[in-house]
Amino acid sequence: MSLTDLPLLGMLRTRMHWHQARQGLLAENVANADMAGFRPRDLAEPSAGSAALAAPLGASVGGDGLARTDSGHIGLSASAGPNADPRRFKGFxxxxxxxxxxxxxxxxxxxxxxxxxxxxxxxxxxxxxxLKIAVGKR
Known part of the structure; x- marks a missing residue:
């Protein structure tokens, strides 16, 4: 087991991937601000205790770099999926x-x-x- 396989680092990596995917959806919302009938979307916030945050060892890694154990985990496609939800914003x-x-x-x-x-x-x-300080490599 390498140092980068620790659960804490896995959760931080997954969170960074989630923020990257969310930034893509937000940019898509801005790009389609003048398209008739377009509804803004956002990614659902991953829960802190979710097993999807820490990628288990041996899980398959998709083309987006995220380890996936189930097709419903943190979908990054632009199509409507379990994590992309159209919302009508309050006050607008x-x-x-x-x-x-x-x-x-x-x-x-x-x-x-x-x-x-x-x-x-x-x-x-x-x-x-x-971790590098702890193992004496720095």
Whole structure:
């Protein structure tokens, strides 16, 4: 077992992949802000105790880099899946064309998502640094 196979590091890696996938959906929402009938989507927040956060050893890794033990785990496709849910945002009317994208809200979400990703990436790097110190490689 290598140092990078620790459950904590696996959870941080999975969280970074989730933030990357969410950023893609938020960018898609902004890109389709003028498309008639488009509904904004967002990824469901993974639960802290979920087994899907820590990739088990021997799990298959898909083309997106995430280990998948079930087809329903953290889907990253742009199609409507179990994690992409169309939402009508509170306090915002859907335009007559049927478009429900609020650019200000999407950009706020994108900024928050980027900050959260940077936090998780920093935690991952600091954890690796601490492990290197512990084994005497630094």
């Amino acid at each position: 009317e859907v335009r007559p064309s049927g478009n429900g994208v609020n650019l200000e809200e999407e950009m706020m979400k994108a900024g928050d998502n980027q900050a959260d990703y940077q936090l998780v990436a920093t935690l991952y790097q600091k954890s690796l640094d601490a």
